[in-house]
Amino acid sequence: DAKTTQPNSMESNEEEPVHLPCNHSTISGTDYIHWYRQLPSQGPEYVIHGLTSNVNNRMASLAIAEDRKSSTLILHRATLRDAAVYYCILRENNNAGNMLTFGGGTRLMVKP
């Protein structure tokens, strides 16, 4: 799998938007960009994924650069419950399927 680079940690204020960056300069044309997050003492949970176009769901938005070499996860209004480690993962889409490879992620701290 192609690698991703994320900042180790970020801070945000409650009720403000948060932009979590991810660089993936070696992304291939068949790689999907997945985001998961892991709240304290829990297993990771799926947040969002996309291929080329920006994506929105109830949890977040995913903005993908035109050259696909970077992406940004956007939390529109951070809450204290959003404090977690956020993982940006590239996943090749093939018929055999494959496992997700988790890197270090970004630890998001939300201040009241």
Added chain:
Amino acid sequence: GAGVSQSPSNKVTEKGKDVELRCDPISGHTALYWYRQSLGQGLEFLIYFQGNSAPDKSGLPSDRFSAERTGGSVSTLTIQRTQQEDSAVYLCASSLMANYGYTFGSGTRLTVV
């Protein structure tokens, strides 16, 4: 249940003993994955089951580790002759099909003393 269920939630075992960790995936999910996470570390892939295909065991750290998935549903991860370095949270995830998003369980915290 609606989610992935893992048992036990906590397990303390003596060095050298064998342990079995159980994962009940979401009903109908064909793919099942095991990961482990040592304290303060990232997730380490262990093994992957997809339908009736041979499992991908490429992440198992040693031959003391094995896993099976019976009837395409419940999976058991077995660690033989446990060592202190096996202490970690063992996480199971399932997905509807290959390439779909994962749903993780809450994990089994294994402590080897």
